[in-house]
Amino acid sequence: MGSLRGGSGGEGRNEDGGKVGLPALEVALAFPQATPASLFPPAVSDYYQLDDLLTNEEKALRKKVRAISEKEIAPIMTEYWEKAEFxxxxxxxLATLGLAGSTTKGYGCPGLSLTASAVSIAEVARVDASCSTFILVHSSLAMSTIALCGSEAQKQKYLPSLAQFKTVGCWGFNRARLWK
Structure with missing residues (x-):
């Protein structure tokens, strides 16, 4: 095991790039089952016949999200897994998927059904969980909070740019008052 590197971005890593006390990890070699979803064969069965429950619009959205995720996101993700970066x-x-705001109606948001939102996020997660989590926090926590609790002025100010991913939303929670 090498010594720690100093300087910006090197804190907590060995000379060989691994985290302190651990060897460097090349995901493709150490974890071959982490194959990008774009290399998976298509599902051959729908055991629970879930596909029959989807509308034609939901099936079309799922197909669109899968195609974009496999073409644009899957090819780059292994590199980011190995670097532990987003x-x-x-x-x-991700903005081309048109999912920001998911079930919110108006303000540039798609106004998806809960099923369409869930199916589309599952398709992104099929390729990369970090990207689906990013969309969920952005849409379901940040944007939904503004849509449900914000004033009309706040909705008009923030939701359109959030819906286009021109602004990235996050969400924080402070429990300090609960402990007094």
Missing amino acids: PFHAIPK
Whole structure:
């Protein structure tokens, strides 16, 4: 095991790039089952016949999200898994999915059904869980909080840019008052 590197971005890593006390990990070799979803064969069965429960619009959305996720997101994710980083440059690619705001209606949001929202996020998660989590926090926590609790002025100010991923939303919770 090598010594720690100093300087910006090197804290907590060995000379060989691994975390302190651990060897460097090349995901593709150490964890071959982490194959990008784009290499998976299509599902051959729908054991629970869930496909029959989807509307034609939901099936079309699922197909669109799967195609974009496999083409734009899957090819770059292994590199980011290995670096333990998030691909912020991929946010415009995620924006092309049209999922920001999911079930929120108006303000540039798609107004999806709960089923369409769940199916589309599952398709993104099929390729990469971090990207689906990013969309969920952005849409379901940040945007939904504004849509449900914000004033009309706040909705008009924030939701349109959030719906296009021009602004990235997050969500915080402070429990300090609960302990007094």
